[in-house]
Amino acid sequence: MTPERYARLRETLDRRQxxxxxxxxxxxxxxxIAALVRTADAVGIHQVHMVWPWDKHRHYSGTAMGSDRWxxxxxxxxxxxxxxxxxxxxxxxxxxxxxDRAVDYRSVDYSVPCALVLGNEKKGISADTADLVDEHVVxxxxxxxxxxxxxxxxxxxxxxxxxQRAALGLYDKVRLDQEEYWQTxxxxxxxxxxxxxxxxxxxxxxxxxxxxxxxxxxxxxxQVRKKF
Numbered sequence: 601m602t603p604e605r606y607a608r609l610r611e612t613l614d615r616r617q618x619x620x621x622x623x624x625x626x627x628x629x630x631x632x633i634a635a636l637v638r639t640a641d642a643v644g645i646h647q648v649h650m651v652w653p654w655d656k657h658r659h660y661s662g663t664a665m666g667s668d669r670w671x672x673x674x675x676x677x678x679x680x681x682x683x684x685x686x687x688x689x690x691x692x693x694x695x696x697x698x699x700d701r702a703v704d705y706r707s708v709d710y711s712v713p714c715a716l717v718l719g720n721e722k723k724g725i726s727a728d729t730a731d732l733v734d735e736h737v738v739x740x741x742x743x744x745x746x747x748x749x750x751x752x753x754x755x756x757x758x759x760x761x762x763x764q765r766a767a768l769g770l771y772d773k774v775r776l777d778q779e780e781y782w783q784t785x786x787x788x789x790x791x792x793x794x795x796x797x798x799x800x801x802x803x804x805x806x807x808x809x810x811x812x813x814x815x816x817x818x819x820x821x822x823q824v825r826k827k828f
Contacts, residue, residue: 601812603811606789610785612670613788614773616644616646616775616776617643617771618647618775618776618777619713619714620645620710621686621691621714621715622636622715623679624648624650624717625720627650629721632721635754636718639754640671646672646776647672651677651682652675679732680728691714692713692714692715693715693717693734694737695718695730695733696725696737697717697719697724697725697738698747702736703736703738705738708735709764710760711765716754717729721749724747739756739757789812790807805817
């Protein structure tokens with residue numbers, strides 16, 4: 601790994617926002633999933649949440665053209681369960697949804713721990729989900745169409761979230777806890793070894809904080825071979 605590559609990984613992790621996230625309801629088109637995950641990465645989101653209740657065996661297939669390597673994707677069985685988990689963790693939950701109580705997307709506070717809920721490409725969020733969230737937000741429209749594509753709407757709203765957070769200096773300090781920071785760095789820097797560790801239920805080997813390289817890899821490999 602080059603020094604430039606290591607510096608880029610560190611700089612990206614230094615800006616990650618652990619308390620800003622997306623939650624999607626039954627979004628299934630690969631191109632939209634790809635765009636959402638890419639946008640999440642672009643604004644520093646560390647993990648996104650998705651609900652695919654109709655197929656318990658469906659796996660996220662990496663359709664984000666590599667962006668899913670940089671953003672953790674968490675799948676939930678239902679929207680009530682996902683929203684409840686977020687609220688219990690102290691998140692405000694905003695939904696992109698047109699309703700009588702919807703407000704301009706720029707009028708809510710994205711500097712607090714918050715999640716943006718996005719609905720299905722055709723139907724939007726469900727009525728039950730609309731009742732569970734804290735706020736409905738909309739992007740004002742000036743033309744004949746009623747809404748933006750879901751990925752475009754997400755990009756517009758999350759750009760505002762980034763603006764608010766940048767103004768408060770939330771990208772200027774490391775916000776991930778240290779264990780998550782270094783575990784993530786290892787997965788990014790050493791994906792093949794990380795996958796091997798996951799498959800064999802092994803802890804990651806220690807890395808140097810100076811250059812991100814595995815400390816004494818030969819000794820670690822020798823120790824692993826003894827176990828198998």
